[in-house]
Amino acid sequence: MKPAVFLDRDGTVNVDVGYLCHPDQITLLSRAIEGLRLLRDCALELVIITNQAGVARGLIPPEQLPVIQRAFLRLMRSNGISFAGYYSCPHHPEGILPGYRRACDCRKPAPGLVLQAARELDLDVQHSYVVGDKPSDVQLAHNTGATGILVLTGEGRKHLENYPGDCSPPHMVCDDLYEAARWIAAREGGSSRG
Numbered sequence: 001m002k003p004a005v006f007l008d009r010d011g012t013v014n015v016d017v018g019y020l021c022h023p024d025q026i027t028l029l030s031r032a033i034e035g036l037r038l039l040r041d042c043a044l045e046l047v048i049i050t051n052q053a054g055v056a057r058g059l060i061p062p063e064q065l066p067v068i069q070r071a072f073l074r075l076m077r078s079n080g081i082s083f084a085g086y087y088s089c090p091h092h093p094e095g096i097l098p099g100y101r102r103a104c105d106c107r108k109p110a111p112g113l114v115l116q117a118a119r120e121l122d123l124d125v126q127h128s129y130v131v132g133d134k135p136s137d138v139q140l141a142h143n144t145g146a147t148g149i150l151v152l153t154g155e156g157r158k159h160l161e162n163y164p165g166d167c168s169p170p171h172m173v174c175d176d177l178y179e180a181a182r183w184i185a186a187r188e189g190g191s192s193r194g
Contacts, residue, residue, distance in 0.1 A: 001124035004045035004084065005184065006114055006146065008132030009072070011154015012177055016133070019054035021064055023071030029153050031178035036081045038181035042188045045084040045123060048072075049113045049130070049140070052088045056095025065090060084121050087113040108132075109139035109167075114146070131180045135159055135167040142168040149173070149180045 010016040013036070015027040039046060054060035069086055076083060089108070095101035105112035118125050130141035133154030141148025150156055150170035160173060174180040 001122050002043075002045050003127040003188075004047050004117070004121070004123045004125075004129075005039050006047050006049045006117070006128060006130045006140070007177075008108075008130075008134065008137045008154075009048050009050040011133035011156065012131060012137075012151055013048075014072070016154045019057075019059040020068060021054065021060040023068055026068070026072055026075060028075070029176065031176055033079045033081065035176070035178035035181035036076070036079075038178070038185050040081060042185050044129075044184070044188065045121060046081070047085040047117050047121070047123070048083060048087065049108065049117070050088045051108050051136070052090050053092035053095065053107070055090035056092035056097055056100035058096045060090075062090060062097075062100070084123075085117045087117055089113060108134075108136040109143055111140065111144045114140060114144045129180075129184055131177060132156075133159070135164050138170045139167045141171070147171045149183070151176055151180055153177070 007013060013032050017025050055062050089106040091100050091102055091104040091107055093103045126145045128146045130137055130146050131149045133151050133156035138148035138150050148170050149172045151174050153176045172183055174183060
C-alpha cells in the first residue's frame, strides 16, 4: 500500500470560478504545478477528490464532468504531473435534479471517495494527506485518519477567519499548495521512496 495526497481541485489546484462547467475555465493557481512536482518527487500518489454539487443544482450538465476531467488531466500531463485517480461527487441533498438530489457517502466530508480510491488504488490512507481550501476537506482527513491541510487559496482564508466549531481543526495551515507540498515533503523526508 502506498500513501497519497488527496487534493481538492477548485481553489486548491485551479482557480475556483464558482461552478466550473467548461474546460476553458480551468486556470491553475500560482505555484500549483511546482507544489505537485514536489509531491510527485516524494513518490506520493496524487488523487483528486472533488465535490461537484453544480450537477445536482442544475448548473453543470452531467455530461460535462468527464469533459472537464479529461481537460484537467491533459493539462496536468502537459506539465509532467500524473494523477493516480480522479473522483468527483455530483450529489447534493438540496439539488434540483432528481437523479442527483440525495445525501450520499461520497460528498466531502463523507469518506466514500477516499475509501473507494484506497480500495481501487491500494492506498494507505492512514499515512496520507488531504489538502483543500474548505473545512470539509480537513474534516474528510479526520474522517479517514489522514492528515488534513487547509490552504489559504480559494475560500481557505475566509474559512480560517471563521472556522466552523463543528469541524475538526486542520493539522496544518499553508498559504498555498506549494507550501503544503513543502511541509509534506519535509515530513516524508524530502526524497523519493523508491
